[in-house]
Amino acid sequence: xxxxxNGKSLxxxxxxxxxxxxxxxxxxxxxxxxHSDIKAGASCRLCLxxxxxxxxxxxxxKICEGMVVKTDTExxxxxxxxxxxxxxxxxxxxxxxxxxxxxxxxxxxxxxxxVEITRFEDRKxxxxxxxxxxxxxxxxxxCIDCRNCVKICKxxxxxxxxxxxxxNLKEVVPSEKENRDCVYCGQCxxxxxxxxxxxxxxxxxxxxxxxxxxxTVIFQIAPAVRSTIGEEFGLPYGEVSTKKLVAALKKLxxxxxxxxxTGADFTTIEESKEFIQRVKExxxxxxxxxxxxxxxxxxFYYPExxxxxxxxxxxxxxxxxxxxxxxxxxxxxxxxxxxxxxxxPCVAKKHEIGREELKANGVKTVDYVMTTREVGRLxxxxxxxxxxxxxxxxxxxxGEPSGSGVVYGASGGVMQSAFYNISGEEADFKEVRKGLRVxxxxxxxxxxxxxxxxxxxxxxxxxxxxxxxxxxYDYIEVMACYxxxxxxxxxxxxxxxxxxxxxxxxxxxxxxxxxxxKAKDNTRVAGVYEGFLDSDEKISGICHTKYKRVKKNEN
Amino acid sequence: xxxLISKIKEVNLLGRSGSMFPVALKWEAVKSSNALRKFVIxxxxxxxxxxxxxxxxxxxxxxxxxxxxxxAIAETGAEKAYIYLNKDYYKEIAAVLENFIGENIEIVExxxxxxxxxxxxLIEAIEGNEPEPxxxxxxxxxxxxxxxxxxxxxxxxxxxxAKINQDEYKNERFFSIGGDAVNKGVFMLDKDMTVKxxxxxxxxxxxxxxxxxxxxxxxxxxxxxxxxxxKIFDCLGSVVVYNREKTDPYLLLERWVDFLxxxxxxxxxxxxxxxxxxxEMIEKKDFEEIDDIFLVMGDTSxxxxxxxAVNPFKSLLTKIVFKNENRD
Numbered sequence: 029x030x031x032x033x034n035g036k037s038l039x040x041x042x043x044x045x046x047x048x049x050x051x052x053x054x055x056x057x058x059x060x061x062x063h064s065d066i067k068a069g070a071s072c073r074l075c076l077x078x079x080x081x082x083x084x085x086x087x088x089x090k091i092c093e094g095m096v097v098k099t100d101t102e103x104x105x106x107x108x109x110x111x112x113x114x115x116x117x118x119x120x121x122x123x124x125x126x127x128x129x130x131x132x133x134x135x136x137x138x139x140x141x142x143v144e145i146t147r148f149e150d151r152k153x154x155x156x157x158x159x160x161x162x163x164x165x166x167x168x169x170x171c172i173d174c175r176n177c178v179k180i181c182k183x184x185x186x187x188x189x190x191x192x193x194x195x196n197l198k199e200v201v202p203s204e205k206e207n208r209d210c211v212y213c214g215q216c217x218x219x220x221x222x223x224x225x226x227x228x229x230x231x232x233x234x235x236x237x238x239x240x241x242x243x244t245v246i247f248q249i250a251p252a253v254r255s256t257i258g259e260e261f262g263l264p265y266g267e268v269s270t271k272k273l274v275a276a277l278k279k280l281x282x283x284x285x286x287x288x289x290t291g292a293d294f295t296t297i298e299e300s301k302e303f304i305q306r307v308k309e310x311x312x313x314x315x316x317x318x319x320x321x322x323x324x325x326x327x328f329y330y331p332e333x334x335x336x337x338x339x340x341x342x343x344x345x346x347x348x349x350x351x352x353x354x355x356x357x358x359x360x361x362x363x364x365x366x367x368x369x370x371x372x373p374c375v376a377k378k379h380e381i382g383r384e385e386l387k388a389n390g391v392k393t394v395d396y397v398m399t400t401r402e403v404g405r406l407x408x409x410x411x412x413x414x415x416x417x418x419x420x421x422x423x424x425x426x427g428e429p430s431g432s433g434v435v436y437g438a439s440g441g442v443m444q445s446a447f448y449n450i451s452g453e454e455a456d457f458k459e460v461r462k463g464l465r466v467x468x469x470x471x472x473x474x475x476x477x478x479x480x481x482x483x484x485x486x487x488x489x490x491x492x493x494x495x496x497x498x499x500x501y502d503y504i505e506v507m508a509c510y511x512x513x514x515x516x517x518x519x520x521x522x523x524x525x526x527x528x529x530x531x532x533x534x535x536x537x538x539x540x541x542x543x544x545x546k547a548k549d550n551t552r553v554a555g556v557y558e559g560f561l562d563s564d565e566k567i568s569g570i571c572h573t574k575y576k577r578v579k580k581n582e583n
Numbered sequence: 584x585x586x587l588i589s590k591i592k593e594v595n596l597l598g599r600s601g602s603m604f605p606v607a608l609k610w611e612a613v614k615s616s617n618a619l620r621k622f623v624i625x626x627x628x629x630x631x632x633x634x635x636x637x638x639x640x641x642x643x644x645x646x647x648x649x650x651x652x653x654x655a656i657a658e659t660g661a662e663k664a665y666i667y668l669n670k671d672y673y674k675e676i677a678a679v680l681e682n683f684i685g686e687n688i689e690i691v692e693x694x695x696x697x698x699x700x701x702x703x704x705l706i707e708a709i710e711g712n713e714p715e716p717x718x719x720x721x722x723x724x725x726x727x728x729x730x731x732x733x734x735x736x737x738x739x740x741x742x743x744x745a746k747i748n749q750d751e752y753k754n755e756r757f758f759s760i761g762g763d764a765v766n767k768g769v770f771m772l773d774k775d776m777t778v779k780x781x782x783x784x785x786x787x788x789x790x791x792x793x794x795x796x797x798x799x800x801x802x803x804x805x806x807x808x809x810x811x812x813x814k815i816f817d818c819l820g821s822v823v824v825y826n827r828e829k830t831d832p833y834l835l836l837e838r839w840v841d842f843l844x845x846x847x848x849x850x851x852x853x854x855x856x857x858x859x860x861x862x863e864m865i866e867k868k869d870f871e872e873i874d875d876i877f878l879v880m881g882d883t884s885x886x887x888x889x890x891x892a893v894n895p896f897k898s899l900l901t902k903i904v905f906k907n908e909n910r911d
Contacts, residue, residue: 070718073852073883083882088718103882110879114856147872148860173849191713196841197859198849 031095046086046097047075057099058108058137060115061174061221062087064525065183065510071174072221073111074137076104083107109141117148119222120155120169125231126223127401127521130408134222158202160188160210161581162228163379164217170224171200177216177225184508185488186211186325209328209580213321213484213508214375214517227375227399227518234406237396238281243367246355247282248347249273249422251289252373252437252513253400255534259520260404261414265527266534271419276412277371277403278420287422288370289429291347292436294556296445296547298340298571303446303503307472312502313494316442318342320380321508321517323575325484330491331577339572343436344370344377345386347426348393349570354560355425369396371403373437373516376508385573399518427552431542438532439482439512440465443505447478449547463510464490466501476502482515484508587658588614590747599739599756600626601798601819602887606744609734612724613659616732623655623664624709624728624735627676628693628700630669632800632842633761634821637738638669639769640757641676644742649683651741654748656687659734664688667705697801697846698888702735704848715848716886739820756816760787761800762823763830778811781822789824794903796823801842802891805898832904836865836896843892853879854889861896870900 029040033055040049045068050057061072070088077086078098086099098104116134123129138145155169166177178200181189188210192201202210217225229236237245254270263269274285295318306314317323317337326333341349348370352363370377377397380386386393398406407414432445440457447455447469455467455478463486467478479501481487487506494500509515511528514535539545547553561567592607613621625648629637641648652664666688668676673692680690695714698704703717706728727733736744739757746752756774758781761767766786778797782788795811796803798818806814825835840862849855857880864870873896881893 068718069850070885071851073879073885076883085883085885090720103878106875107879107883110875111852111883114852114860114879117860118856148856149863151859172852173855175850196845197855 029091029093031091031093031097033097034099040091042091044091046077046079046084046089046091046095049091050077050086050097050099055099057086058140059087060112060133060137061172061176063176063219063221065219066176066179069175069179072115072172074108076108076111078104105141109143112137112141112143113145113147115172116143116145117150118152119172120150120153120167121145122167122170122223125226126170127217127226127230128223129405131521132223155199159228160202161212161379162382163212163375164210164214164225165228165230166200166202166216166225168199168201168224170222172222172224173198173200174221175200176219176221180215180219182485184211184213184215184484185329186213186484189216206580209578211321211324211328211484211508212376212379212517215509217375217517218515218519218521218523227402228378230399230402231405234398234402234409237367237369237398240367243365244283244361245281245367245369246284246286246351247277247369247371248286248288248291248344248351249277249371250344250373250437250513251292251434251441252516252519252531252535253371253403254538255437255531256373256400256514256519257404258414260400260408263415264530266530266532268534268538269414270422270538272414272417273371273403274422275417275420276407276414279412279417280406280410282369284423284425286347286351286426287429287433288344288347289433289436290426290550290553291343291345291350292433292442292445293430293547293550293553294346294350294571295340295343296430296432296442296449297553297557298567299338299442299446300449300547302338302340304450304472307474307476307502313498314338314503316505317575318436318442319376319507319513320374321376322484322487322506324376324379324578325487325508327575327578328580329488333491333494334575334577337575339574341386341571341573342380343433344372345380345393345573346571349388350426350556350560352391352393353388353570354556358425363391367395368393369398370394371400372397373400373513373519374509375399375517377518383573388570400516400520401518404520424552426556427550428543430547430550431539431545432547433550434539434542435535437513437535439507440480440505441512443478443480443503445547446503448545452546462486478502479504481505482507482512483510587654587744587748591744594747594752594754596740596743596747598737599743599820600737603817606736606740609724609736610655610658612722613661613732613734616725618732620729620731621659621661622728622731622733623652623659623661624702624705624723624733625652625664625666625738625741626700626702626705626735627666627668627738628705629738630693630697630700630846631802631819631821633823634759634799634819635761636757636759636769636820638672638676639759640738640742641672642679645676645679646683647742647745648738649680649688650748651736651743651745652688653685654744655734655736655741659732661734662687665709666690667693667709669693697843698848698886699846701886701888703886705735706733715850716888718885756820758785758816758820758822760785760822760824762796763789763793763826764822764824765789775815778806778814778816778822781816782811787822787824789826792827794825794827796825796895797821798894799823801839801846802888802894804894805902807902832899832907833865833868836899836904837862839895840865843888847888847892848886851883851885851889854884854886854892857889858892870905873900
């Protein structure tokens with residue numbers, strides 16, 4: 029198809045949206061509520077253009093043959109400006125405490141359009157703040173009613189966020205229904221157009237871990253943070269900056285910085301053992317459990333699948349437990365004097381560390397969870413020049429992680445690691461549908477079906493399939509967020525489809541650089557097993573957990 | 584026998600919801616589709632203030648409307664039709680219609696407010712969702728109920744089709760006349776009559792000082808007595824008469840804005856925020872910035888509601904309020 033934009037003749041595919049065509053040809057059209065994961069809602073009305081003389085939203089208008097488009101007529105510019113002024117009138121500015129502080133789309137558009145952001149009186153100043161568990165906060169006075177959060181929550185199969193009518197206005201609210209609860213995936217945070225959602229502790233209390241000067245502060249960084257943290261400082265998408273992050277965290281007051289990827293090697297080894305056992309006992313399928321949002325999703329929405337969740341703890345919980353026991357013992361530090369801070373791409377991890385059953389020897393294994401965004405902010409607040417910092421090596425007390433420990437941060441990483449560890453072979457995964465990849469493998473004389481799922485809505489479909497046919501899959505990895513942890517609710521904004529792809533590629537490069545790939549080839553990890561985790565009881569205390577059916581607001 | 588669609592085309596029947604869309608085009612689109620399933624919807628939601636012509640037609644000519652629906656089913660190859668019925672008269676009219684419909688017609692009670700009558704909102708409602716408008720295109724004739732081609736026609740349109748089919752259509756149109764009219768009611772007249780002729784023919788030219796609202800008591804446009812001479816109904820066949828002496832224009836503005844705020848879907852910025860700001864301006868009697876609101880509502884609203892909502896405010900303000908107050 030041929031269309032014309034601003035006098036230029038362009039080719040496009042039938043069925044494409046105008047905005048996509050313009051973007052592909054490098055023609056800028058301003059957008060606010062548009063997000064690559066969500067079908068256009070055409071709510072904000074800023075991506076206006078004139079197509080064949082009519083004002084339309086380019087996000088939701090399909091091209092047609094010979095269409096003549098102008099992106100910047102006086103009428104369009106004026107209308108965009110007024111619509112943005114109206115949007116500002118329903119958005120309480122709290123710019124200092126906003127996850128979009130340094131790259132706010134609304135403010136940058138305001139500058140471009142010459143908008144008076146206070147033209148109309150703010151109408152939502154009295155709107156309430158809602159807390160969802162200990163992970164999330166929703167400030168409805170900042171909401172611009174684009175409903176991206178409601179759509180993504182529905183796409184996640186959670187449907188906790190709803191539209192409710194109050195007086196003659198509809199608004200986004202958390203559901204009051206008993207059978208709906210937040211699972212803390214945090215996808216609402218990174219899909220919100222106006223910064224109305226944030227993690228608990230995202231701003232207040234962020235310096236908390238460093239208050240007690242006499243404590244030993246140990247950071248542990250998640251696999252998926254190394255290829256995203258750079259974005260906070262304007263580095264290219266996907267750039268791996270592990271060593272910069274190590275140096276920056278030390279400057280911030282960290283005494284040691286460990287790699288959660290090593291924790292992942294423990295998880296892999298334990299999960300491999302459990303899987304082999306379950307194959308023997310024909311106690312399948314087994315579901316991964318390192319994603320806490322997924323765990324809560326199962327516990328709340330699908331408790332009948334609790335027995336299928338692997339009992340293995342997530343990597344940072346295992347490593348945290350080892351830091352406070354094995355490491356403390358080796359270094360002669362009282363575990364009470366250690367503060368473990370996990371740097372995570374995730375807000376559900378904030379909820380996870382509060383789980384009673386994840387304590388080790390009665391001690392909380394991880395004291396604080398900080399998201400990628402929070403660490404970025406903290407470094408900026410402390411004027412630490414991340415880009416130019418002198419790089420430092422990560423502390424290797426627990427050894428260099430395996431390559432597969434690093435790729436835990438992207439969808440498929442856990443499964444690849446476990447299967448490679450068990451069989452020494454790569455499983456050949458094929459995409460069955462969006463968000464689901466499946467591989468058929470042979471192991472121990474049995475034919476097994478492995479599945480990798482990302483996005484809770486996709487996981488929900490798989491669980492429904494299992495209800496029909498319990499033998500449909502044997503081992504399933506689920507990550508709640510799109511693309512796995514590289515698309516986590518604690519990651520930098522914006523998080524879009526193409527950005528996630530680059531983050532994943534970066535993580536893959538970081539994994540390939542490692543000397544060995546198999547978790548069980550990690551000699552230091554093997555050393556910990558020999559010298560410390562030498563009984564079932566000890567292994568179980570550090571590496572395993574249990575789950576329970578939960579009711580609304582229970583945790 | 585002559586093809587029904589050609590006959591509809593011959594008389595150039597336009598949608599009687601006020602959309603003035605050529606009916607034959609919709610029928611052709613649905614008919615020519617190879618989709619596995621197709622549907623017909625008779626829109627009897629009639630959500631305009633002081634407008635009751637569809638009620639009148641359903642009450643007096645139910646068999647003709649149902650015949651129109653059956654013709655639509657047969658002509659387009661639809662598997663089923665829905666009659667989407669205004670909740671105020673749902674009970675009464677459903678009981679009447681039951682006598683004429685077969686198993687392939689289902690009567691559904693309207694959900695939601697004013698916007699619930701918009702063709703894609705009612706499709707959402709029938710699917711069991713919130714009655715909120717979809718983004719168009721795709722138009723329902725191509726992707727309607729559950730994504731299948733769906734013919735959505737107003738009650739009166741289907742009435743006309745049945746008449747056309749029987750060769751009895753005589754360019755008739757139903758006009759609803761309400762408000763302060765001396766001779767309220769629904770009248771069957773020639774579709775090409777001017778507003779003045781309609782008022783005269785129904786003995787409705789008031790003896791008092793008046794103004795009219797044409798096209799619906801919410802979305803219609805204000806006409807002064809001097810403007811009715813040549814004005815034809817290029818909109819919904821509805822006239823609301825206002826006694827100028829008895830009508831407080833501010834109360835009228837407020838009534839409209841409250842009705843529209845209650846009845847819109849709050850999905851898009853210009854309609855949701857624009858109406859709120861109009862309400863604020865009415866309260867403050869300060870309309871300095873209203874042209875900007877009209878611009879975005881009229882040109883950038885997601886569905887017809889926001890676009891149409893400009894009509895009453897703009898026309899009443901410029902023709903009456905500003906004149907009264909000697910503004911420009």
